[in-house]
Amino acid sequence: xxxxxSLHRAAANxxxxxxxxxQPPPLRGATKPQLRRYEVASLLANGNxxxxxxxxxxxxxxxxxxxxxxxxxxxxxxxxxxAIEDIYPGDxxxxxxxxxxxxxxxxMTTLIPGxxxxxxxxxxxxxxxxxxxxxxxxxSCVVAGPAARLxxxxxxxxxxxxxxxxxLTPVQEFLDGMNIVQTAPPAPVDMYxxxxxxxxxxxxGGLEFETxxxxxxxxxxxxxxxxxxxxxxxxxxxxxADFGPLAFERARAVHx
Numbered sequence: 001x002x003x004x005x006s007l008h009r010a011a012a013n014x015x016x017x018x019x020x021x022x023q024p025p026p027l028r029g030a031t032k033p034q035l036r037r038y039e040v041a042s043l044l045a046n047g048n049x050x051x052x053x054x055x056x057x058x059x060x061x062x063x064x065x066x067x068x069x070x071x072x073x074x075x076x077x078x079x080x081x082x083a084i085e086d087i088y089p090g091d092x093x094x095x096x097x098x099x100x101x102x103x104x105x106x107x108m109t110t111l112i113p114g115x116x117x118x119x120x121x122x123x124x125x126x127x128x129x130x131x132x133x134x135x136x137x138x139x140s141c142v143v144a145g146p147a148a149r150l151x152x153x154x155x156x157x158x159x160x161x162x163x164x165x166x167x168l169t170p171v172q173e174f175l176d177g178m179n180i181v182q183t184a185p186p187a188p189v190d191m192y193x194x195x196x197x198x199x200x201x202x203x204x205g206g207l208e209f210e211t212x213x214x215x216x217x218x219x220x221x222x223x224x225x226x227x228x229x230x231x232x233x234x235x236x237x238x239x240x241a242d243f244g245p246l247a248f249e250r251a252r253a254v255h256x
Contacts, residue, residue: 034058038066038085039108041234043089056229061222062101063123064193065233067145068198071127071190073204084204095202096151096208104236105195107212114184122146124182125189126171128207130139132179142205143183144171145191151201151208151249155252168201168210169251195234199247213243213249 036058041051056062074081076094085108087093092100113123128142132154144150149168157173174180194202199213219227219240237243 001097019134036062036111038062038233041106041108042090043102043104043233047090049089050235052233054229054233056233057226059226061214061218061226061230062233063109063111064149065121065214065230066107066145066193067111067191068148068193068209068212069145069191069204070143071192072191073142073144077202084194085190087194093196093202095196096203101196101198101200103194104197105212105234107193107195107233108190110188110190112186112188114186116220122184124184126175127181127183128171128174128205129179132176133207133221136206138206140205142207144204144209146172147193149210150174151210151248153251165248167249167251168246173251195243197236198244201247210247213246214240215246216240 034057035055038054038056039051040054041049044050053123060237069084071085073084075084075087077087078092078094078100082091087103087106089103089106091103095101095105111123113125116122123146125146126144126148128138129140130136130137130140148171150171151166151168152174153166153169154173157167157169172182175182193212195212196202200211201208202211203209214230219230222230231237231239
């Protein structure tokens with residue numbers, strides 16, 4: 001199959017012609033299928049940083065690669081806490097095992113949490129108040145995006161565990177209506193995600209979140225053009241296998 005030279009036109013064509021990408025009937029109307037701009041900064045093999053912009057359908061495959069952390073989220077680097085918007089590929093981030101690993105990829109997009117996605121699902125953020133998960137967990141309020149996963153097992157999912165190891169759990173599973181709540185501001189919010197050379201757990205505001213990994217089966221049921229659009233956003237990989245293994249098992253989401 002020959003892809004149009006313009007990625008914007010390719011994304012629009014895919015959204016119009018591929019059944020799986022069309023909006024569900026309640027959302028379908030005179031407006032065009034929802035597309036979103038994604039910004040990427042990547043560390044190249046020669047040590048340079050490449051910054052690119054991509055247009056793609058606002059599908060979960062793409063959204064989950066860009067919507068884990070909000071602007072202002074603090075990460076531990078080898079030169080102290082740094083806001084995520086100020087971190088760039090080549091910087092070294094502290095991982096759960098005490099090692100500093102090089103940031104390979106950083107993705108950014110802007111969404112309006114109060115507006116539903118093209119799939120019809122909400123895009124609310126999850127706000128963790130200070131000490132909501134224990135002393136200094138987090139140290140101050142942390143607001144995570146819909147794609148974020150914590151290395152922690154909530155009580156209602158412990159019966160599903162295969163071992164005593166914690167699992168990577170979607171942040172929505174921790175909502176308690178008091179100290180951990182959803183928020184959906186009507187204004188645009190800058191969202192980010194990060195890739196290291198290997199899947200890992202990093203500390204953000206005192207909480208342990210995973211870095212980005214699409215999952216081993218992410219591209220199993222997608223078309224070749226969508227797969228091409230997706231992999232084009234990650235210059236450091238040629239296939240899903242190049243993301244490596246998951247550092248921890250992932251929990252299955254219960255809340256819709």
